[in-house]
Amino acid sequence: MKVQILGTGCPKCLTLEANTRSAVAAEGIEATIEKITDIDEIMDMGVMITPALAIDGEVVSVGKVLNKDQVLALIKGAK
Amino acid sequence: MGCACGLDCPVLISYACSGAANTGLLADQVARKLMGDKVADMSCLAAVGANVSGFVLSAKETPRNIVIDGCKIGCGAKVFTEKGLIFEHYVITDFGVVKGKTPITEEVIQTVSAEIASRL
Numbered sequence: 001m002k003v004q005i006l007g008t009g010c011p012k013c014l015t016l017e018a019n020t021r022s023a024v025a026a027e028g029i030e031a032t033i034e035k036i037t038d039i040d041e042i043m044d045m046g047v048m049i050t051p052a053l054a055i056d057g058e059v060v061s062v063g064k065v066l067n068k069d070q071v072l073a074l075i076k077g078a079k
Numbered sequence: 080m081g082c083a084c085g086l087d088c089p090v091l092i093s094y095a096c097s098g099a100a101n102t103g104l105l106a107d108q109v110a111r112k113l114m115g116d117k118v119a120d121m122s123c124l125a126a127v128g129a130n131v132s133g134f135v136l137s138a139k140e141t142p143r144n145i146v147i148d149g150c151k152i153g154c155g156a157k158v159f160t161e162k163g164l165i166f167e168h169y170v171i172t173d174f175g176v177v178k179g180k181t182p183i184t185e186e187v188i189q190t191v192s193a194e195i196a197s198r199l
Contacts, residue, residue, distance in 0.1 A: 046126055046133025048092055049140055059133035063140040 001031040007051040016051040023071040093145040094124040102149030102171040112192040128158045
């Protein structure tokens with residue numbers, strides 16, 4: 001599973017990244033976590049509001065700082 | 080993409096029909112003009128219609144979406160309505176542009192974009 005956090009580096013993006021890493025680690029999920037900060041790459045995925053989260057190439061959240069449980073629910077839903 | 084991190088500032092995104100007629104061309108040009116003037120960002124209507132996840136979710140989470148259709152067929156509005164997305168609607172032919180007839184000049188682009196901008 002590939003989990004991507006999309007954001008240019010603002011505090012909200014960093015919080016989402018931390019919550020995502022925490023969710024993956026807590027549940028022992030086998031996942032590659034990737035941070036995408038390039039604005040062109042972010043927009044190529046159609047994301048107009050950051051932070052955003054994508055799982056296996058599908059954007060599952062836009063413009064929200066999800067907490068650990070919310071990230072976990074999306075990861076489990078994508079499995 | 081403008082200032083849009085976590086919706087801390089107003090986000091306004093336009094979607095143009097970009098159809099084959101002169102009105103579709105004008106819809107596209109007006110959306111680009113609004114983007115150039117920093118009135119509204121622009122995203123891809125076709126991608127929303129094609130259910131590309133990032134585009135659909137961005138439209139869903141954006142406080143204000145502007146759909147600019149060329150004519151009264153309203154394909155852009157239909158795409159947004161079908162997906163349950165909230166939007167404000169503008170139709171190019173409502174601004175005195177005649178489908179298949181009115182030449183799309185810089186003056187027309189300026190006039191229609193200024194009119195839409197004044198209503199936002």
